[in-house]
Amino acid sequence: xxxxxxxxxxxxxxxxxxxxxxxxxxxxxxxxxxxxxxxxxxxxxxxxxxxxxxxxxxxxxxxxxxxxxxxxxxxxxxxxxxxx
Amino acid sequence: xxxxxxxxxxxxxxxxxxxxxxxxxxxxxxxxxxxxxxxxxxxxxxxxxxxxxxxxxxxxxxxxxxxxxxxxxxxxxxxxxxxxxxxxxxxxxxxxxxxxxxxxxxxxxxxxxxxxxxxxxxxxxxxxxxxxxxxxxxxxxxxxxxxxxxxxxxxxxxxxxxxxxxxxxxxxxxxxxxxxxxxxxxxxxxxxxxxxxxxxxxxxxxxxxxxxxxxxxxxxxxxxxxxxxxxxxxxxxxxxxxxxxxxxxxxxxxxxxxxxxxxxxxxxxxxxxxxxxxxxxxxxxxxxxxxxxxxxxxxxxxxxxxxxxxxxxxxxxxxxxxxxxxxxxxxxxxxxxxxxxxxxxxxxxxxxxxxxxxxxxxxxxxxxxxxxxxxxxxxxxxxxxxxxxxxxxx
Ligand SMILES: Cc1ncc(COP(=O)(O)O)c(C=O)c1O
Numbered sequence: 001x002x003x004x005x006x007x008x009x010x011x012x013x014x015x016x017x018x019x020x021x022x023x024x025x026x027x028x029x030x031x032x033x034x035x036x037x038x039x040x041x042x043x044x045x046x047x048x049x050x051x052x053x054x055x056x057x058x059x060x061x062x063x064x065x066x067x068x069x070x071x072x073x074x075x076x077x078x079x080x081x082x083x084x
Numbered sequence: 085x086x087x088x089x090x091x092x093x094x095x096x097x098x099x100x101x102x103x104x105x106x107x108x109x110x111x112x113x114x115x116x117x118x119x120x121x122x123x124x125x126x127x128x129x130x131x132x133x134x135x136x137x138x139x140x141x142x143x144x145x146x147x148x149x150x151x152x153x154x155x156x157x158x159x160x161x162x163x164x165x166x167x168x169x170x171x172x173x174x175x176x177x178x179x180x181x182x183x184x185x186x187x188x189x190x191x192x193x194x195x196x197x198x199x200x201x202x203x204x205x206x207x208x209x210x211x212x213x214x215x216x217x218x219x220x221x222x223x224x225x226x227x228x229x230x231x232x233x234x235x236x237x238x239x240x241x242x243x244x245x246x247x248x249x250x251x252x253x254x255x256x257x258x259x260x261x262x263x264x265x266x267x268x269x270x271x272x273x274x275x276x277x278x279x280x281x282x283x284x285x286x287x288x289x290x291x292x293x294x295x296x297x298x299x300x301x302x303x304x305x306x307x308x309x310x311x312x313x314x315x316x317x318x319x320x321x322x323x324x325x326x327x328x329x330x331x332x333x334x335x336x337x338x339x340x341x342x343x344x345x346x347x348x349x350x351x352x353x354x355x356x357x358x359x360x361x362x363x364x365x366x367x368x369x370x371x372x373x374x375x376x377x378x379x380x381x382x383x384x385x386x387x388x389x390x391x392x393x394x395x396x397x398x399x400x401x402x403x404x405x406x407x408x409x410x411x412x413x414x415x416x417x418x419x420x421x422x423x424x425x426x427x428x429x430x431x432x433x434x435x436x437x438x439x440x441x442x443x444x445x446x447x448x449x450x451x452x453x454x455x456x457x458x459x460x461x462x463x464x465x466x467x468x469x470x471x472x473x474x475x476x477x478x
Contacts, residue, residue, distance in 0.1 A: 042441040045218070049237060058252045060213075060234030 005081070010074045012054065017070065020047065029071035051077055057084050101418055101439060108425055108437045118142060119457040124434060130462055132452045133436040135328035137409050138300050138381045139457025140374060146331065146367040153366035161359045165192075166348070169359030177369050181336050184376060185307060185322060189344040191337050192365075194357050196296055196325025197223040199335025201230055202353035203292065203323050204263070206346070208233040212259040215249060215289075217241065219270060219444055224263055224294065230353075233261075240268070240444065243279040250287045260289040266298030266309035270444055270451070271403075272410030274298070277309050281318040292321040300329025300375045301409055306382060326364070330371040334360045378456075385409060385456040388463050392454055395467025399474045412438070412451040413470070420477045421448035427476065431469045 014027045021037045033039045039047070048059050057080050067073050085093065115123040119139040120131050140146060153173065161169040174192055182190040193199040204227030208214055212233040216224055219240040228235045236253075238246040246262075253260055262284055264275040277293070284291045295308035303311025306329070310316040320341060326334035337344060348354060360368075374381075393407035401413040415421050418439045425437040428450070438449040452466065 040441050042446075045237060049218070049239065052236075052249070052252070056252065058213075058234075058236050058249065060236060062229060062232075062235050 006074065006078050009055075009077050009081070010070075013051070013070060013074055013077070016047065016050070027070060029069065029074070031070045032068055033070065033073065034068065055081050057081050108422065111434070116141075119455060120459075120462060122434070124429070127429070127432050129429070129432045129434045130466065131434055132454070132458075132466055133434050134453055134455070135297070136331060136455045136457075137297075137329040137385060137453070138331075138371075138375060138378055139385075139455040140329070140331045140371050140381075143331070143371065143374060145374060146370040149366040149370040150363040153362040157362035159363070160361045163358055164355055165359045166355045171359075171362060171365070173362060173365040173369065174359055177365055177372070178336075180369060180372055181338050184305075184372065185310075185316065185338040187322075187338040187340050189339050189342060191344060191347060191354065192360065193335040193337070193354055194360050195333060196323070196327055196335035197226075198353040198357065199323045199325065199337055200224050200294060201227040202347060202351040203321060203337045204228055204261070205231040205353070206351040207231075207290070207292070207321070208259070208261050212261070213253060213256050214261045214263060215246065215253075216263045217265065217268075217275070219268055220263060221265065221269060221294065221296070224265075228263075241273060241276055243276055243283060246280070247283055250283060250289075257287050257289055260287075261292060262289055263292045263294070266293060266295040266302065267408060267410060269297050269410060270438065270442075270449060271405070271412050271414075272297075272408040273404045273406045274302075274309055274408070277313045277315055277319075281315050285318070290320045291318070292323065293319045295322055295324040297328060297410060299324045300378065301382065301385065304379065306375045306378060326360075326368045326371075329375055330368050332360075332364045332368045332371065334364055334368060381456040385454065388454045388456070388458050388460075391460065391463045392452060392467055395463075396452075396470055399467070399471035400478075401470065401474065409454045410451065411454065412449040414443075414447050414449055415477065416447065418448045421450050424450045424473055424477045427473050428469060431473075433466055433469060 017037060018027050045061055048061055052059050059080055063076055067076055111124060113122050113124055119136050119141045122129060122131055163169040178190040178192050193202055200223035208231045210232035214228045214233050215236050217240055218237040236249055238249050264280055267274055298308035300306040302308050310319050321337055321339045323337045326332045389407050389409055393411050396413060397403055404412055421437055428435055436451040438451055440446050443449045
């Protein structure tokens with residue numbers, strides 16, 4: 001996968017997160033999903049299902065234990081997508 | 085934030101959701117009068133929020149068996165199944181479960197929660213995959229986490245979605261365990277078992293079905309969804325609990341795979357906890373006998389289910405898709421749910437309140453559980469009260 005794919009994933013996730021949280025706050029790679037966006041566990045799990053469908057990959061939810069920020073989520077998706 | 089401050093922040097969020105300190109969760113029950121009535125505060129209330137599906141909490145056979153066991157074997161085993169905690173009764177109950185499900189192997193656990201933890205973490209490990217329904221019970225999630233396997237969710241009861249995820253697993257399918265439930269405890273809906281079985285056979289994986297809420301409730305002899313659908317032989321592992329239709333506490337797993345026996349040596353939730361008390365085992369054995377021969381109880385239960393489901397539907401409530409012992413009124417906001425719950429209690433009816441994120445899709449639930457001991461009049465009163473309150477909360 002190329003650099004543009006990483007940026008694409010970032011863009012897509014930022015758009016999706018901003019509509020999920022209905023917030024006007026700027027979402028950046030460093031935004032914390034839980035403390036800043038108040039994404040609860042179920043919303044996050046459902047978002048993962050959506051991302052799996054968008055990129056046609058399997059993302060184990062146990063991998064989310066290492067994810068706190070938007071960037072970490074994008075890194076995870078990118079890593080899995082690249083390996084698939 | 086230090087550890088205790090983090091807990092304070094979570095507590096503040098909880099209190100904001102439930103102002104006025106209303107004690108909807110962990111409500112103190114002062115006295116229990118029967119399978120259908122108890123005292124809360126100074127009210128004599130109708131119990132519509134228990135899992136006592138066959139109404140057997142005061143069955144004389146079970147009470148007598150428990151008394152006898154205490155007299156003969158004492159109050160507790162004081163040890164693990166692995167060590168000194170496997171009495172005659174524990175082993176007899178395992179044989180009786182194996183016989184009930186026509187299976188070669190059966191294990192009794194100390195709770196249903198531990199049955200799921202112990203079975204799942206015994207069957208899969210790091211590098212394996214579990215494919216679970218998105219609305220799975222916490223004991224299934226926790227069992228998967230304990231196992232270290234990769235956890236993939238499919239959309240609740242959606243087998244098209246499930247197949248998509250199966251396909252994506254590619255050659256990992258060989259080490260994949262699918263998990264579903266007979267009846268789901270939030271909305272009372274049943275798993276599409278025939279289609280799940282078809283897919284598990286097509287893809288060649290293993291299937292575990294948790295019959296916690298369907299044991300005693302579905303099927304001619306009460307085996308659960310496996311019996312109702314005629315698919316007993318197609319399900320690899322069945323787990324369940326004693327804490328609902330069997331009216332005690334404990335859990336089990338049955339299977340025709342001899343590998344189940346190995347769990348006794350590797351499964352921490354089986355090994356590192358004391359075994360169920362002799363009285364618990366004795367009353368469960370008596371209750372299992374009543375359950376197997378309880379088609380009259382199931383008939384009574386289903387009459388009550390249909391009566392209440394129709395009454396609530398007619399009143400305008402949004403309900404789960406399948407009538408059954410779990411009947412949940414779905415409302416949009418926690419405030420509506422809380423108001424309905426409080427007003428029902430003022431009318432001497434106790435039901436369960438379920439708020440997000442525990443309820444699916446951000447909704448809130450006011451959930452009734454019907455049992456075989458409820459009378460037609462009691463169900464009628466509950467239906468009438470819900471009907472009267474519909475306008476008030478909408
Ligand atoms: C689907 C399901 N599985 C397992 C359990 C756990 O059962 P127990 O109460 O025996 O721990 C429950 C009960 O809460 C349940 O609803």
